[in-house]
Amino acid sequence: MNIPDLPWSVPLTIRLQCGLERTFASVYEALDFLENEWPMRRGQRYERAVRTCWGALNRSTPAAVARETFIAACLEAGMPLVAAPAMPAMAANAFGRPIPHSGMRAAG
Structure with missing residues (x-):
């Protein structure tokens, strides 16, 4: 059976028990x-996550609910979320150089 996937609007990254990080989209x-x-x-939250993910793929549960139960x-299970990196303070131009804020000069 081919069930279409449902992407999350914001992927999440967890730290596995071994210390590696993995992103789910x-x-x-x-x-x-x-x-x-x-x-x-095992565990109540594990079982609920499996049920709600299946429900989301079958379009009976919102994808956001499946994300939260996951x-x-x-x-x-002892696998915390990893904080998303902060957005850079300055935008970059087409060449990857920072675009200065007013009053700042770009290093060249």
Whole structure:
């Protein structure tokens, strides 16, 4: 059966128990991880995340709900979210050089 994936508007990155970081951008990626790579296949949040991811792929649950239950399952399993990097203070031009704010000169 081919079920279309549902991308999340904002991907999330978690720190795995081994210390590596992994980014998830869609419901299917989260469900695949839950069903095939999850470190402990028990817990209320784990079970709810599996159910809601399947529900989202079947269009009976909003993708945002599946995302939140996946986050809760990750926290339950000791895999915290990784903070997103801060946006740079200055924009860059087409050559990758910073565009100065008013009163600043660009280094050349």
